[in-house]
Amino acid sequence: MALSATLSLSCTPQNRLLSVQKPPLLSATTLLVSPQDARKLLHHALRYKGVSPVGKNPKRSVGKVKASVEWEKGYKKVEVFSKEHLAVSLAYDVAELSNKFTKERGAFSVALSGGSVIKYLRKLVEPPYLDSIDWSKWHVFWVDERVVPKDHLDSNYKLANDGFLSKVPIPANNIYAIDDALPADGAADVYETNLRRLVKSNVIASSAVQFPKFDLVLLGVGPDGRVGSLFPRHYVLKENQKWVTFMKDSPKPPLERITFTLPVINSSANVAMVVTGAGKADAVYTALEKTVDQSSDKLPVQMISPEGELKWYLDKGAASKLFKY
Structure with missing residues (x-):
């Protein structure tokens, strides 16, 4: 997301080797650090100015360095932060994407989910973002919604609002809530009709496979591996034609829900997985580290594989099964 360097971690029984790739014109430096220093690097702000993250406390500057983990199974964009630094870094990256798509398309389409994701957008409502983002170009949607009134405590709209x-000064006409006056099936049909209209007008881009291509989808993960209202082993996971569907038998109340289908999420230009808390650690580990047994069902989180970029924002608790010290 327009960041300028990568920090990769390779763990062996003997040591932990950190390799810092600096911006162009600077040579790469290899640093041998203790497990304690590695822990500090992983679980605090992994964005800084300066030539070395070890030793002197560097001057922090959000967005100058991207820290990612290089897994044995391949490269995945994964970042681990304290909760506060997660919010800071997420705000920076969302603002960068907003500027990018506003310039390229004249619009920025964002799909929100429920849970704790909204809490980690809190830095966007503060300076410098509040005054520097072109909020008039934002178009906001919901990945999923519960069939409840908008003022209900279970409403994802209420949570986000x-x-x-x-x-933030997003025009009211650019906020596309799911209609709470309709039954689940009707609300899903109307929402899909609206999405199709907005794709035709290029408010939302179109993917190569003719699904809406949201500029950014923000997702959380449940302890059971669900994303949005896509639950493990639920029949809606197999829906591959509709853009928006519904259920009346959610494994978790409220029972009636509306949700984007998996192909819509996977058509996105960017998906940010924002996951915090030790209760999500098993789901995170399964998504990032476990080999899928062909005889078993994938968790929904394992099925997130967008056309564009998938990036994970984790706190120490959510990442606790990935790192062993």
Whole structure:
């Protein structure tokens, strides 16, 4: 997301080797550090100015360095932060994407989910982002919604409005809530009709496979591996034609829900997985480290594989099964 360097971690029984690739015109430096220093690097702000993250405390500057983990099974964009630094870094990256797509397309389409994701957007409602982002170009959608009134405590709309949308100047006409006056099937059909209209007008881009291509989808993960309202072993996971579907038998109340289908999420230009808390550690480990047994069902989180970029924002608790010290 327009960041300028990569920090990769390779762990062996003998040592932990950190390789810092600096911006162009600077040579790469290899540093041998203790497990304690590695822990500090992983679980604090992994963005800094300076030539070395070890030794002197560097001057922090959000967005100058991207820290990612190089897994044995391949390269994945994964970052681990304290909760506060997660919010800071997520705000920076979202703002960068907003600027990018506003310049390229004249619009920035963002799909929100429920849970704790909204809480980690809190830095966007503060300077410098509040005054520097072109909020008039934002178009906001919901990955999923519960069939409840908008003022209900279970409403994803209420969660997003109270914690984020009411604090930024996005035009009301650019906020596309799911209709709470309709039954689940009707609300899903109307929402899909609206998405198709907005794709035709290029408010939302179109993917190569003719699904809407959101500029950014923000997802959380449940302890059971669910994303949005896509639950493990639920029949809606197999829906591959509709853009928006519904269920009346959610494994978790409220029972009636509307949700984007998996192909829509996977058509996105960017997906940010924002996951915090030790209760999510098993799901994160399964998604990033476990080999899928062909005889078993994949968890929904394992099925997220977008056309564009998938990036994970984890706190220490959510990443606790990945790192053993």
